[in-house]
Amino acid sequence: MRQLQDTVWQRRGTSWVWDEEARNQVCAASEVWSLRQFLRTAGAPGVPRSWPDDLPSNGRRTLVVAGLDGSLDLLTPTDADLWLSDAIKPAILSFQDEYEGDAALVFWLPTGHSRIKVQASTDAVSWLCHAPHGYQLDFGRILWGEANEYPQEILMRPGGKPAGLFHLRIT
Template identity: 40%
Template sequence: MRQIEDEVWRRRGFTVLWSPTALGLLCGSTTEIISMRELFRVCTNWPDTLPTSNGNALVVTGLEGCLDRISPPDAEAWLDEVVQPLMLRFQRQYSDDAALIFWMPTGEKRVELVNLDDTFSWEFAPPFKKEPFSISRALFGGAHKDAGKIVASEQDDRGHRKQAWIGLHLSRIA
């Protein structure tokens, strides 16, 4: 599995982020973060300058909540038929010069690496908690094998620096 230790995820590609520290360093204010609903409005007329990371990133919250409200088969269909095409439009609009970042605050506890096939699984909330779901396949489509773990140095409660898995990143959807 590929590990991403630099900050390219802040400027390019697609990211699922769950580190509050990384989000705080990325966004100067919560006004820089938009909702899924706003993302669907904005995708019809992308702005010239994005609100985050010196105009190079768009941070979106609410994907996690959307996934928690629907069944895994419905989530897979929705990500494939609605969210992936939106991501492709974003990629076409900004080429490789911008990042679309999905903030999923409980991702640290709910995303796991599946070593058998180098994918990432998502643990749904009840009543679908026990159903397996490959979030990397559903969100990144055929490019899911190119997704990597974002690893950063973070400070723990005792003030010690440690390597922490803070999210997933894919440079480009094929």
């Protein structure tokens, strides 16, 4: 998987971040939205979107959302797959459309370092859910259609451990 040392992830695209230092570079803890608030703002089919003119973080250019990890853990494998494709992906697309690619959406996943798995040979990305289900969710297939050449590992410093994953534009 390609690596990214640039700060573009702080201003554009969608990221899944598990490094606290990285998260602190884009927001204060009080600026983090709940997953519920994010989904409500994105609107549901037939419900209008209500995105704010100014985002809460990083000079009004970034939205950080927490709670995706806990929600995935509560669902069965089939329900998690459907929920990611039917609720989360459309909300990400709504965000991208609203800000025309000129804002960053960051999902804060504090345990992501041990739960996001990248298969070295294919760059396929999966999410390891905790008990009671304990399965691997095909994150990349669901969220970016297995366009595995596009996500990049976020590095905070040369030679450092990945702080998250960045994808410029989900389609």
